[in-house]
Amino acid sequence: MFELTVFDAALRMATPLIFAALGGMFSERSGVVNIALEGILLTGAFASILVTYQTGDPWLGAFAGLLAGVLVSAIHAVVSITFKANQIVSGVAINLLAMGATQFLTWIIWGSSANSPPVEGMSYWALPESWGAVARAVNVVIGHYPPLVYIAFASVVIAHVTLWRTAFGLRLRAVGEHPEAADTLGINVHRLRYAGVLLSGALAGLGGAFLALNTHQFVKNMSAGRGFIALAAMIFGKWNPVGALFACLLFGYAEAVQMGLQGRGIPSQFVQMIPYVLTMVALVGVIGRARPPAASGKPY
Amino acid sequence: MMRKPLLAVLLLGIVLSLGCASDEPSEGESDFKVGMVFDVGGKGDKSFNDSAYRGMLNAADDFGVEFTEFEPGQDADREVGLRKLAGAGYDMIIGVGFLFSDAIKKVARDYPDTKFACVDYDVRPGEELPPNLVGLRFREEEGSFLVGVLAAMHTETDRIGFVGGMDIPLIHKFEAGYIAGARHVTPGISITVVYAGTTPQAFADPAKGKELALLQYGRGVDVIYHASGSTGNGVIEAAREAGAYAIGVDSNQNYMAPGHVLTSMVKRVDNAVYKAIRDALEGTFEGGIEELGLAENGVGYALDKHNEDLITEEMTKAVEDVRAAIIAGEIEVPSS
Numbered sequence: 001m002f003e004l005t006v007f008d009a010a011l012r013m014a015t016p017l018i019f020a021a022l023g024g025m026f027s028e029r030s031g032v033v034n035i036a037l038e039g040i041l042l043t044g045a046f047a048s049i050l051v052t053y054q055t056g057d058p059w060l061g062a063f064a065g066l067l068a069g070v071l072v073s074a075i076h077a078v079v080s081i082t083f084k085a086n087q088i089v090s091g092v093a094i095n096l097l098a099m100g101a102t103q104f105l106t107w108i109i110w111g112s113s114a115n116s117p118p119v120e121g122m123s124y125w126a127l128p129e130s131w132g133a134v135a136r137a138v139n140v141v142i143g144h145y146p147p148l149v150y151i152a153f154a155s156v157v158i159a160h161v162t163l164w165r166t167a168f169g170l171r172l173r174a175v176g177e178h179p180e181a182a183d184t185l186g187i188n189v190h191r192l193r194y195a196g197v198l199l200s201g202a203l204a205g206l207g208g209a210f211l212a213l214n215t216h217q218f219v220k221n222m223s224a225g226r227g228f229i230a231l232a233a234m235i236f237g238k239w240n241p242v243g244a245l246f247a248c249l250l251f252g253y254a255e256a257v258q259m260g261l262q263g264r265g266i267p268s269q270f271v272q273m274i275p276y277v278l279t280m281v282a283l284v285g286v287i288g289r290a291r292p293p294a295a296s297g298k299p300y
Numbered sequence: 301m302m303r304k305p306l307l308a309v310l311l312l313g314i315v316l317s318l319g320c321a322s323d324e325p326s327e328g329e330s331d332f333k334v335g336m337v338f339d340v341g342g343k344g345d346k347s348f349n350d351s352a353y354r355g356m357l358n359a360a361d362d363f364g365v366e367f368t369e370f371e372p373g374q375d376a377d378r379e380v381g382l383r384k385l386a387g388a389g390y391d392m393i394i395g396v397g398f399l400f401s402d403a404i405k406k407v408a409r410d411y412p413d414t415k416f417a418c419v420d421y422d423v424r425p426g427e428e429l430p431p432n433l434v435g436l437r438f439r440e441e442e443g444s445f446l447v448g449v450l451a452a453m454h455t456e457t458d459r460i461g462f463v464g465g466m467d468i469p470l471i472h473k474f475e476a477g478y479i480a481g482a483r484h485v486t487p488g489i490s491i492t493v494v495y496a497g498t499t500p501q502a503f504a505d506p507a508k509g510k511e512l513a514l515l516q517y518g519r520g521v522d523v524i525y526h527a528s529g530s531t532g533n534g535v536i537e538a539a540r541e542a543g544a545y546a547i548g549v550d551s552n553q554n555y556m557a558p559g560h561v562l563t564s565m566v567k568r569v570d571n572a573v574y575k576a577i578r579d580a581l582e583g584t585f586e587g588g589i590e591e592l593g594l595a596e597n598g599v600g601y602a603l604d605k606h607n608e609d610l611i612t613e614e615m616t617k618a619v620e621d622v623r624a625a626i627i628a629g630e631i632e633v634p635s636s
Contacts, residue, residue: 005514005515005518005519006515008514008573009511009514012511013507013511016507022344073482100373107344111344112344112345112346113342113343113344113345114344114345114346114347114530115530115533118537118556118557184536195427202428203436214507215506215507215510215533215534215537216537216540217506217533219504219530219533219539220530221504222504222505222507224501224504224505224508224529225501225508230380255508256511256515257510259494259508259511259512260515262493262494262495263461263493263494263516268467268495272467272495272497272498
């Protein structure tokens, strides 16, 4: 339960959740519910593999995943901000579209409805060994996980600073709490909401890229519900980057413990219950009341 | 406010998903018409569904039957697809996958003059099938026994693993056969068994499959057999990354990581479908459960250029001896 390999698995499991939960947070903080995270993850995964397959460069692939996320979330933004349609409906439609479109394109491009061929993944970060003992020590830290794991953690810090320490963050929160008030103060509500939604697409798209690049291929529906878990993590973390991080780590750890304990003579029903029980305990015991941004889900 | 757009989206979804059927039956000489309904997103999977399709194509070549196919857009359309083909006068309708079990039984009762076949039919204890429905089942435990033998002979640590998809009786058959096969070679061998989950999602989560496998490889396991759909793509990727070995399932997956896939337990869905169509044509069709094992060439293990360096002559000989012994009834393979 406390082995290093379990922690490693937990961190890798948590990484796509962290990206997507941060994305969901930016979107909801601006007042737009984004249940399209699932579809954005999937699209990001697909785009990252497609571009890696074509160029052989997984970093370009990751960037493509990010861009694809932005594109898909742009649909959500146009529908729910400019045309003021119901945000839930738009999100559901995007999820369905992403599922169908990625599988269709997999079929068109690679002739298989199930998965892409394998591609190069990202190589782990490492300083040259010739730099001596210091480099080797640094490598133990920075070379232990795929690079995007570190970027996920960095994103949490950046998101925290952006949200709480910048004018942009303040305005973003303002349009999510009380768009009328923000508007009367001369803040462009639509522009900020676009920023929130597109940012969510970029982050979730990157999460999808991690998911696919770490598996070295695209597999249909490989997001496997992680977009929805990320939404839960965001609520769990009370719409805060650091809170969302801990929620994602908890989910990832519970899942990893569950996987690590299996096959060790403990009844499997009990083991598979662990993630749910941990979630309930944390939700009731630690988190308390979670209040969403007041104008979240309301078109303006 | 919310009702109308939601309804519109649903309707749009239904219209789109029903649009996938190809209504043009292919040319053929006989007037026997076969329809095949795949699972959601099934066709083109280079595995289970494509194998079924190949069986139908072979039958079409050999007997000149007309055929068509239908791929539902979402879960609820399975029954719609079956009914559509039955209503259009097809003589035989084949559902591909255990998820069709309930729907195909219902539709078979409503169309007693049409013949139905369901691949991997999920039979309940004591269940009676209508006389016009054949449930095609495979003795996966027999094929799994063979790959268990190979795993036990190949491992250097005497620790092997199993990754199942959804924790259901169908997958327990793979597990039971594999364990029995490995113990047949090395009675004291250590076998770690894990499952990806308890919902159908457990068959479609490669990221989870990879972590499950990495945890096992980290503990000294060096061969893992997966029976977990595309979750297993992650298991095979983990084998490549950890420099260890995986065993594929359903179709020949040796090519997915050459040198790291020890072998694959193959289910000859094509043979089963071909035989069902032939039986229907020749008038020997019988309703009920039809089981295909090693003796019927319904299951087996894959040997090709990607794994020929991994399977020694000694292993080939041992596994062929075991195959013969199972067919002769000298070895009894447990299925649960």
